Amino acid sequence: MVTMKKHIPGLITLFIALELFACDAERLNPLDPQNPDYKLVYIEGSIKTKSLPQQPVAGVKIFWKGQNIFTQTDQNGNFRIDDLTKIDGTLLVEKEGYSKDSIFVTWGVQKNIRADFILNAIPVLSQYYLFTTVQNNYPDVQNISLTAQVNVNDLDDKIDSVFLRCISLNFSKRLTFNSALNQYTGTYTSEDLKVAALDVAIGQKFEIVTIDDSKRSFVVGNSNLMRIIKQEVIAREPLNKIAVSSKPTLKWFRFLPGFNFKYMVEINTDEFQHKLVWKKENISKDSIELVPDIILSPGEYFWVIWCIDDFGNRSKSKPASFVVE
Numbered sequence: 431m432v433t434m435k436k437h438i439p440g441l442i443t444l445f446i447a448l449e450l451f452a453c454d455a456e457r458l459n460p461l462d463p464q465n466p467d468y469k470l471v472y473i474e475g476s477i478k479t480k481s482l483p484q485q486p487v488a489g490v491k492i493f494w495k496g497q498n499i500f501t502q503t504d505q506n507g508n509f510r511i512d513d514l515t516k517i518d519g520t521l522l523v524e525k526e527g528y529s530k531d532s533i534f535v536t537w538g539v540q541k542n543i544r545a546d547f548i549l550n551a552i553p554v555l556s557q558y559y560l561f562t563t564v565q566n567n568y569p570d571v572q573n574i575s576l577t578a579q580v581n582v583n584d585l586d587d588k589i590d591s592v593f594l595r596c597i598s599l600n601f602s603k604r605l606t607f608n609s610a611l612n613q614y615t616g617t618y619t620s621e622d623l624k625v626a627a628l629d630v631a632i633g634q635k636f637e638i639v640t641i642d643d644s645k646r647s648f649v650v651g652n653s654n655l656m657r658i659i660k661q662e663v664i665a666r667e668p669l670n671k672i673a674v675s676s677k678p679t680l681k682w683f684r685f686l687p688g689f690n691f692k693y694m695v696e697i698n699t700d701e702f703q704h705k706l707v708w709k710k711e712n713i714s715k716d717s718i719e720l721v722p723d724i725i726l727s728p729g730e731y732f733w734v735i736w737c738i739d740d741f742g743n744r745s746k747s748k749p750a751s752f753v754v755e
Contacts, residue, residue: 470512470513470514470515471514471515471516471540471541471542472511472512472513472542472543473510473514473521473542474510474544475508475509475544475545475546475547476503476507476546477507477509477547478548479549479551479586480548480550480586485507486503486505486508487525488503490502490503490507490524490525490549491523491525492509492511492522493521493522494511494521495519495521495522496515496519496520497514497517499514516541518535519535520533520534520535521533521535523549527551528549528550528551528552529551529648531549550644550646551584551585551586552648552650553582553583553589553650554582554583554584554585554650555580555581555651557581558579558581558638558651559580560576560578560636560654560741560742561576561577561742562577563576563577563745563746564659564660565746566662566745566746574658575617575628576628577617577618578594578605578614578615578638579614580592580594580614580638581612581613581614582638584642587642588643589640589642589643590643590645591605592604592607592639592640592641593641594616594637594638595637596623596634596636596637598634599623599631601624602639603616603622604616629658631655632655632656635653636652636653637652638651638652656741656743657741658743659687659743661685661687662748663683663685663693663735663737663745664682664683664685664747664748665733665734665735665747665750666681666682666683667680667681670750671751671753672752672753673755674754675754676725676727676754677722677726678721678722678754679719680719680720680733680735681718682719682735685715685737687737689739690715690739690740691737691738691739693715693737694710694711694712694713694735694736694738695709695735695736696708696736697722697726697731697733698731698749700751701730707724708722708724727754728755729754730751731751732750732751733749733750734747734749734750
């Protein structure tokens with residue numbers, strides 16, 4: 431019994447030393463995040479839309495460039511990349527329909543980095559028509575122009591301007607906004623494109639470029655110019671101010687240009703500032719005559735017939751005049 435009592439203080443001291451050593455050993459463990467020399471770190475963050483009210487963006491691709499590590503945001507727009515080596519590098523984020531974004535991460539003494547992103551939606555091109563117009567006039571004059579009609583929307587920023595651009599022709603012109611149609615439009619001649627003839631534009635790619643209030647530019651769509659319709663539809667009757675009834679039969683010669691198309695017929699008052707009084711679209715290419723479904727008042731008129739192909743390219747006949755008595 432006496433011997434046991436003599437050894438108790440020594441045992442207590444040993445247990446305390448072992449416990450302290452265990453604590454120090456844990457902190458010295460290179461896999462312990464509390465270890466000052468711990469080498470593995472992590473990046474976390476969230477991604478939301480710029481448009482209000484801001485919403486989390488799921489499925490955003492996250493790329494830690496230095497170690498070629500990929501992940502993506504969850505349904506709440508959050509992400510986390512664990513067990514990274516503490517090396518400075520670039521973090522890239524990308525999702526279809528949004529502008530790409532990135533930051534350069536400098537670790538310093540930090541063991542984790544918070545990286546939150548606000549993604550800017552790319553403007554959406556909802557409609558884009560690119561076509562040529564040939565207007566035939568007496569005696570044998572053809573006026574040819576190129577027209578662009580564009581509908582585009584931006585969820586995040588007000589659109590400052592929209593341009594029609596053809597890199598191969600070194601051409602870029604700002605389109606005009608039509609508030610009534612909520613559309614950007616522009617019509618250009620060979621002089622505007624600074625070419626000898628618009629024929630050189632056939633087959634060329636014309637891009638639509640938007641610039642928002644933050645001065646960011648986006649190529650939102652493109653189209654190739656397909657055709658110039660230089661063949662002319664010829665009006666047959668009535669013409670040369672012949673007297674007709676209030677419901678005349680309009681006739682024209684059969685038109686065989688070698689591609690698919692439809693006709694459009696217009697009747698206008700024949701005065702200094704002529705006024706459109708009747709129009710009929712989507713007339714079969716097999717038609718060669720038409721009776722307007724209106725009764726015309728007495729007066730002088732002229733009518734024209736258009737050929738319009740599947741791409742919107744069009745050619746207008748010379749005007750044919752008549753008089754309703």
